[in-house]
Amino acid sequence: MNNKFEALDSVRSLDAGMNKKKWIKENLTGYVFILPWLIGFLAFLAFPLLRSLYYSLTEYTIVGDPSWVGLRNYIEIFTDDPKFWTSLKVTFYYVVFAVPLRLASALALALVFRKARPFTNFYRAAYYVPSILGGSVAISVIWRQLFSSQGAFNDFLVGMGIMSNRISWIGHPDYAIWTIILLAAWQFGSPMIIFLAGLKQIPKGLYEAAEIDGAGKVQQFFSVTLPLLTPVIFFNLIMQMVKMFMVFTQVYIITEGGPLNRTLVYAVYLYRKGISNGYLGYGSALAWIILVLLTIVTIVLFKTSNKWVYYESEGE
Amino acid sequence: MNLTFSQKEKLKNILFQVLVGGFCIFMLYPLLWMVAGSLKSSGNALSATLWPDAMQFRNYLEGWRGFGGVSFLTFFRNSFFISGTATIGQIILASFSAFGFTRTRFIGQKFWFAIMIATVLVPGQILRIPQYIMFNQWGWVGSYLPVILPQMLPVPFFTFLMVQFVRGIPTELDEAAEIDGCSKFGIFFKIILPNLKPVLVTAGIFRFYWSWNDFMTPLLYLQSVTKYPVSIALKMFSDPNAITNWGAMFAMTFLSILPTIILFIFFQRYLIDGVAFSGID
Numbered sequence: 112m113n114n115k116f117e118a119l120d121s122v123r124s125l126d127a128g129m130n131k132k133k134w135i136k137e138n139l140t141g142y143v144f145i146l147p148w149l150i151g152f153l154a155f156l157a158f159p160l161l162r163s164l165y166y167s168l169t170e171y172t173i174v175g176d177p178s179w180v181g182l183r184n185y186i187e188i189f190t191d192d193p194k195f196w197t198s199l200k201v202t203f204y205y206v207v208f209a210v211p212l213r214l215a216s217a218l219a220l221a222l223v224f225r226k227a228r229p230f231t232n233f234y235r236a237a238y239y240v241p242s243i244l245g246g247s248v249a250i251s252v253i254w255r256q257l258f259s260s261q262g263a264f265n266d267f268l269v270g271m272g273i274m275s276n277r278i279s280w281i282g283h284p285d286y287a288i289w290t291i292i293l294l295a296a297w298q299f300g301s302p303m304i305i306f307l308a309g310l311k312q313i314p315k316g317l318y319e320a321a322e323i324d325g326a327g328k329v330q331q332f333f334s335v336t337l338p339l340l341t342p343v344i345f346f347n348l349i350m351q352m353v354k355m356f357m358v359f360t361q362v363y364i365i366t367e368g369g370p371l372n373r374t375l376v377y378a379v380y381l382y383r384k385g386i387s388n389g390y391l392g393y394g395s396a397l398a399w400i401i402l403v404l405l406t407i408v409t410i411v412l413f414k415t416s417n418k419w420v421y422y423e424s425e426g427e
Numbered sequence: 428m429n430l431t432f433s434q435k436e437k438l439k440n441i442l443f444q445v446l447v448g449g450f451c452i453f454m455l456y457p458l459l460w461m462v463a464g465s466l467k468s469s470g471n472a473l474s475a476t477l478w479p480d481a482m483q484f485r486n487y488l489e490g491w492r493g494f495g496g497v498s499f500l501t502f503f504r505n506s507f508f509i510s511g512t513a514t515i516g517q518i519i520l521a522s523f524s525a526f527g528f529t530r531t532r533f534i535g536q537k538f539w540f541a542i543m544i545a546t547v548l549v550p551g552q553i554l555r556i557p558q559y560i561m562f563n564q565w566g567w568v569g570s571y572l573p574v575i576l577p578q579m580l581p582v583p584f585f586t587f588l589m590v591q592f593v594r595g596i597p598t599e600l601d602e603a604a605e606i607d608g609c610s611k612f613g614i615f616f617k618i619i620l621p622n623l624k625p626v627l628v629t630a631g632i633f634r635f636y637w638s639w640n641d642f643m644t645p646l647l648y649l650q651s652v653t654k655y656p657v658s659i660a661l662k663m664f665s666d667p668n669a670i671t672n673w674g675a676m677f678a679m680t681f682l683s684i685l686p687t688i689i690l691f692i693f694f695q696r697y698l699i700d701g702v703a704f705s706g707i708d
Contacts, residue, residue, distance in 0.1 A: 137532055140611045144527025145539060147520035151580030155558060156546060163557035171560075228443050236695055237451050240458070243687060243698075247640040248658045249680045252665045253461050256473060259667070263460055266475035297454070301702050308703035346706060349548075357552035360642045364662060378552045385556040386647065394556040402553050409548065 167396035173389030184396035195397070197372050198380035202356060205288060205376060209295035210351050214344070217299040221306035222336075235307075242300030250294070251364035255281055258290045258365075284373045287366050291374060294361055302347045309343035310336070341420045349412060356405055377401055464677035472673035483674055487682070490675035494664055495652050499679060506656040507686075509575055509645075510638035516579030517634045518627045524581045525589035526615045530601060547583040552643070559647055573648045578638050585630045588705050592626040593619060629701030632694055636687060657683045 142149075167184055169177035188195050224235050244250050258264050258280035265277040280286045313336065321331045359378040362368060368375040368383070381401070385394020430438070452459075456477075464472045465486055466479035491499045527533075528540050562573040600618050609617065620627075642658045649655060655663075661683050665676045691698065 138534055141527055141531035141533025141536065144531055144611070144615075145524045146527075148524035148527075148543065148581040148583075148586055149539070151577065151582070152542065152546065155577045155580070156549065156554065159554060159557035159561045162561065166557075166560060173563075223443075223447060228440055230444070230448075234447050234451055236691075236699070238454060239699065240688075240691065241454065243636055243691060244458075244684055246637075247684060247687070248642050248661045249461075249683045250457070252661060252676070252680055253457050255667070256673075257457055257460065259473075261473045263473065263475035270475070297457075301706075304699055304702040305706050350706060353548050353550055357550040359552055360640075363642075381552070381556065382643070386559060391556065391560050395560075398553050398556050402549075405550070405553075 163395040164399060166392050167399050169392045171390075171392035171395075173391060177392060180392075184393050185400070188393070188396055188400065194372065194375065194380060194384075198375045198377045201288065201373065201375050202358075202377040205292060205295075205358065206352060206355050209292045209355055210348065212292065212296040213299045213351060214302055214347055216296055217302035217347070218306050218340075218344075220299065221303050221310060222332075224303075224307060225310050235304075239300035239304060242298045245294070245298035246360060248360065248364060251361050254290065254294050254361070255365045281366050282370050284370050287370055288374050291358075291361055291365060294365075295355060295358070302351065305347055306340070306343060309340050313339045338421045342422065345412075345416050345420045349409065352412075353405065353409070356401070356408075461677050461681055465674060465681045467674055467677075469672050469674045472677060486672070486674035486678040489672060490664075490679040490682075493660065497652050497655075497660075499657070499660065499682070501653060502655055502657045502660040503682075505654060506639060506658070509571065509641075509656055510635050512575050513578035513638040514631050514634045516575075517581065517585060518631045520579065521581035521585040521630065522589045522593075522620060522623055522627065523615065525586050525593050526611075526619055528586070528590050529593045530598075530614070530619070531611060543583045543586060547587060549583075555643065555647065562648065568648050569650045570648070571654070574641075574644045577644075578634070578641070585634065588630060589623065589626055591705070592623055596622050625697060626701070628694060628697045629705075632690055632698060633701070635690065639686060 166177055168179065168181060170180045170183070171177035220238060224231055241250075256262050260277045260279040260282070262280075264280060265274070268274040269277060278286075280290050317335050317339070318331055321335050326334060357378045358376050359382065362374055362376050362379050363382070366374040368379045377397075381394060381397050384390055385397060459477050460475070463477045463479050466481070466483055467474070468481045468483055469486075471480050493499050493502065528536065528543070558573070558577070562568055567573045596619060600622075601614050604614050604618050639656075640658060641656075642662070645656050645659050649659065652660075661679060664670075664679055670676055
């Protein structure tokens with residue numbers, strides 16, 4: 112009965128051939144589908160990023176060719192570039208005040224809108240609008256005029272007798288950064304919506320239980336709402352922090368980094384040094400430093416998160 | 428005085444209207460001030476009042492003329508071209524790739540997916556100089572390619588968002604189509620794409636907003652005034668050292684955010700639900 116085995120064998124090999132064909136086809140189809148993403152990733156992210164790692168180790172200006180200098184750019188940045196340190200300080204100052212202000216406003220308003228009252232939907236939409244407009248040139252232009260010496264803000268202060276002279280808030284070394292922080296706080300709409308969605312997830316039973324235990328509204332907030340909201344707070348914190356670390360348009364238009372470099376945030380410095388002044392190698396080094404720094408800050412936040420972020424699935 | 432429950436509720440409602448409504452006016456003041464300013468006479472345009480002293484619709488005509496012999500018609504056309512191409516490309520290509528990550532199997536799938544997730548948080552600003560060097564070498568500077576292409580090919584954020592959505596579509600639908608002899612491409616276009624409508628709208632609107640407001644990339648790559656989008660034109664038009672007609676400046680500023688506002692009014696639900704679902708900012 113040799114034939115039977117041969118027949119079986121040929122069926123098997125036919126099957127294997129089919130499988131192989133099918134396997135190749137499957138793989139090919141998969142790659143065709145992810146191709147658009149893959150091209151974008153390789154061409155616009157991986158390739159330029161890795162190339163710039165090389166350029167950061169060269170002296171390379173917009174008019175010449177790159178020449179290898181080793182770590183010189185990095186050494187110069189850390190030891191001989193006061194503007195680098197200024198821009199780091201300004202950026203941290205901005206992030207440290209703007210992020211909590213935005214998130215606190217977002218949470219406060221989310222709590223207010225939690226209960227449906229007349230016109231809640233309208234108000235929620237109105238409070239959300241600044242969020243979608245905030246990054247636009249238009250809002251920056253408005254902001255600049257609002258806080259200029261002829262602007263409406265001075266009209267209010269002088270009109271109410273709080274100040275006797277008009278000053279340029281965007282041109283004042285101490286206040287300029289605060290006009291930009293205020294603009295950031297003003298755009299609390301989208302974290303507010305995310306908080307609202309988070310609040311909806313909290314089971315009502317927990318509040319009833321807390322009430323039976325005699326907890327007042329304030330205590331309920333601190334022992335039920337806040338702990339259960341920590342995952343959402345954490346999410347908002349990371350998203351907003353990364354975004355605000357690289358703030359550009361608002362500063363570039365409202366203060367241009369001035370006065371006296373008091374609003375020189377990192378992205379503006381990066382742009383000025385690397386592109387306006389044409390130091391491509393040096394600029395690449397600056398970009399890599401902030402990428403590493405941002406990664407470290409994010410990792411640290413993730414590491415500390417298990418100390419204060421409450422995850423429901425922990426008990427399972 | 429003892430209040431009944433419903434009286435207390437009424438009082439709370441009134442308090443809510445006064446406080447939240449009052450704060451709402453305060454929040455929207457910069458926008459109202461802009462609209463009012465666009466109607467005021469030029470000398471008065473910066474005053475704090477929300478009541479225009481005149482109804483100067485002429486401001487719009489004067490502003491529309493633009494600068495350097497190029498009117499805002501060109502700038503708006505450019506902006507619609509850039510944002511429109513980026514948006515349509517992005518939602519189709521991102522959903523296409525998202526399908527690949529969820530509904531096909533291939534070697535390295537987990538690896539590439541991990542890479543995509545890892546790059547969600549890489550801020551665009553960091554890539555500007557590296558990309559600038561690259562596009563410069565490719566000779567793309569001065570054209571729309573470096574402005575549109577990176578916004579058109581799937582960015583990690585939208586791809587991931589769509590992956591989440593595709594996962595929610597029952598695989599039974601695919602299987603039924605497969606039995607009917609549908610290829611993977613057929614399944615994508617006939618089954619998945621129509622089911623993705625809500626997320627396509629949400630992603631599309633945000634892609635449009637971000638492209639419309641994009642300032643840095645056109646600033647870097649576009650060199651001739653006739654190619655400028657509204658964002659760059661507005662920045663030049665409103666240069667505080669050169670401007671004389673504030674009313675016209677406010678008028679153009681208002682027009683520049685009008686598409687955003689109109690989209691918001693029509694697609695509010697999609698936007699707010701989208702933010703709640705995905706955390707888009």
